[in-house]
Amino acid sequence: MKLFNRSTSKNSVTKKAKPFIKWRFTVVCIFILLGFFGLIARAAYIQVLEPGRLIQEGDARSLRTKLMPSARGIISDRNGEQLAVSVPVQAVFANPAEIFKHGGLSDVERWHALADVLDLDRTWLLHELETKKNRRFIYLARQVSPAMANYVHKLKLPGIGLKDESRRFYPSGEVSAHLLGFTGIDGHGLDGVEKTYDGWLTGEPGRRTVRKDRYGRVVENISQKNRQPGKPLQLSIDQRIQAVAYRAAKEGVMDIPATSVSIAISDVRTGEILAMVNAPSFNPNNRNDRQPYKMRNRVITDTFEPGSTVKPFVVYTAMKHGIANEHTLIAIPQSKHFRVGSKVITDVSRVEPLATVQRILQKSSNIGVTKLSLAMPVDYILDTYRKVGFDEPSGINLIGETTGHFPNRYRWSDIERATLAYGYGLSLTPIQLLHAYTTLGAYGIKRPLSILKTERVVPGEQVLDPAIVKKVLLMIESVTDKKGGGGGWRAAVPGYRVGVKTGTAKKAIAGGYGDDYFSYTVGVAPISNPRLAIVVMVNEPKGKVFYGGAVAAPILSKVLGSALQILNVPPDADTLHKVDLDKGV
Known part of the structure; x- marks a missing residue:
């Protein structure tokens, strides 16, 4: 019993408190204040002096600009008959990253149906999507007809979307082909009148800028520029x-x-x-x-x-x-x-x-x-x-x-x-x-x-x-x-006085x-x-x-x-x- 009391008395001995060291406290406070003022300075630098880069990075994650293609100018003959017009069509594109995020290519039959309607090789399509699975945008077909676009839409394949485009159509076909020329897949003239007057016929596309959240929902309309259609061109042709x-x-x-x-x-x-x-x-x-x-x-x-x-x-x-x-x-x-x-x-x-x-x-x-x-x-x-x-x-x-x-x-x-x-x-x-x-x-x-x-x-x-x-x-x-x-004399026209001159020449070689x-x-x-x-x-x-x-x-x-x-x-x-x-x- 004595032994127990002796031990208890030893543990209850009051320890001496450590002395307060003022210079240590001062150093710690200084470092805290330096860090605090550093954060304020950094925040001021970012917010006031150089806000552009961060704003740009933020906008890159949330802002999206959608082009609204404008119609190319109509080409007509001297009497107003249309020789070249633009008709609305759509492009089919794929987002491979989205595709493989939602099950990939497991539903093979539907992917084969997509390849068939776009006249693509089935094996090539699957291989193309597989090898580019980290990409977020690739074209599968351009300027497809409304019927084809509607079929693609009904397939409801994840990661497959439609984009508005226009396609040049020539009602006169081969009759005026050499004169009118034609346009490329991007809508710019490549030959004939289409190329000569490309700047006149080409309009300015509209632009709509919006802000989206992480789920792709539009949360703010930033700006919108209206499209400017191309100017019409009237030819002297009858x-x-x-x-x-x-x-x-x-x-x-x-x-x-x-x-x-x-x-x-x-x-x-x-x-x-x-x-x-x-x-x-x-x-x-x-x-x-x-x-x-x-x-x-x-x-x-x-x-x-x-x-x-x-x-x-x-x-x-x-x-x-x-x-x-x-x-x-x-x-x-x-x-x-x-x-x-x-x-x-x-x-x-x-x-x-x-x-x-x-x-x-x-x-x-x-x-x-x-x-x-x-x-x-x-x-x-x-x-x-x-x-x-x-x-x-x-x-x-x-x-x-x-x-x-x-x-x-x-x-x-x-x-x-x-x-x-x-x-x-x-x-x-x-x-x-x-x-x-x-x-x-x-x-x-x-x-x-x-x-x-x-x-x-x-x-x-x-x-x-x-x-x-x-x-x-x-x-x-x-x-x-x-x-x-x-x-x-074979050039004569009944009822009219015609003057002609014929000619024949060998081809030089x-x-x-x-x-x-x-x-x-x-x-x-x-x-x-x-x-x-x-x-x-x-x-x-x-x-x-x-x-x-x-x-x-x-x-x-x-x-x-x-x-x-x-x-x-x-x-x-x-x-x-x-x-x-x-x-x-």
Whole structure:
């Protein structure tokens, strides 16, 4: 008992309290205050001096911007008929991260159904989603039809969504494909009018910015910018004439047959293009039909030696400089051969021993225009060629237009001067040749050609003497006179006075000329009061008949006759057919 009491007394001994150390307390307080002021300083720095970065990071987690695509501008013809419109479609996209968050690809049948409706390989689709499971957005299909989009929506697959888009649709199909061009998957023009005027046709998409919570719910509307639709574009094309021209070109390719046929028509009073077609063509609504050889707009891209179609300008030049007039007689060898240096120039048709310049044009005499060319400086002819636009673009302002080759040399041999007079030694595009005859039909007033409907007529520049031009127009009218032996009589249009010039030229190849031909006919109508100019080019006509007067002239007659009737141009065949050239028109 004593032992217990002794132990208890020892444990109950009061321990001495530890002494208070003031400097330690002071150090601790200082560190606490430093930390507190550091936090305040850091908070002030973040909140006041540099708030942008954190705000940006916060917004990146919560702000979402939704684009609202705008419609591309409508393209229409001169009468308001729609040639290109934008239709609403949708894109199908996948969020692989969301897909694998909600069960992945376990329901294989539904995923196979998705692949089937989107015309995708089943194995490829599953593999694509599996390998990109950490991605949050991938496109599966673009510009799908409303019916397909509705089917995808009904599948109710997790992570699969729809996005609004627009798709370009061309009601005229292959008829105006080369002229209009087409757009890419992103809605921007890739060719033709669509590319040339892409900035005008493309609108500004709208933007809606919202704040979302962690569950994707919209909690705040931040801002909204309204969409600005693209501006409409009205072309100078008359779709009625365009359709007639394309049908004739397509029939020509099959009936002649030929590699291609190109046709362009202009209004000589304004320079507006009323039709521009090529056959074969392609369907711009079908991406699988876009083959390179079909897609080239040959009217503005293909160059050729113009052959006899330049002879009216040689005759004009000779008359302009007093080398010849409408009564001048030119001696033509009856052998149909004429030697120039070491070369021999040949006429296809027999011409009288003494022929007027009108007869030379009517029979397309190479010898006749050669003698005119050799009788004057070559600069006279080159100057006329320049004035009618053989050395420059037509002014049509379409992507892809070329300008051919215009000779530029200081020394000319006699044979070079001779061939220059009947269309060899230079090259043109069909649109350049049409531009020249548009100037001829406007009595020598040169205007740039236009693919847009003009609000007012461009005054133009008087580059040719109108009195002489009127005489030349009467001369080329005789080319369609069958009784008089005109080489282009197949281009005649019943009820109308038509002036044309046919041409045929071998295709140039490396080192010379091959066995293929360009055949063409170009003309103006009606001669009493010119309204239309037209060019028809047949590329590589097959068979024994290949001259322009045989293969291109009938096409011109068919198209020109329909165009004159569509435009309600009054017939003028009852007017005086032959006018004394001394009196003019």
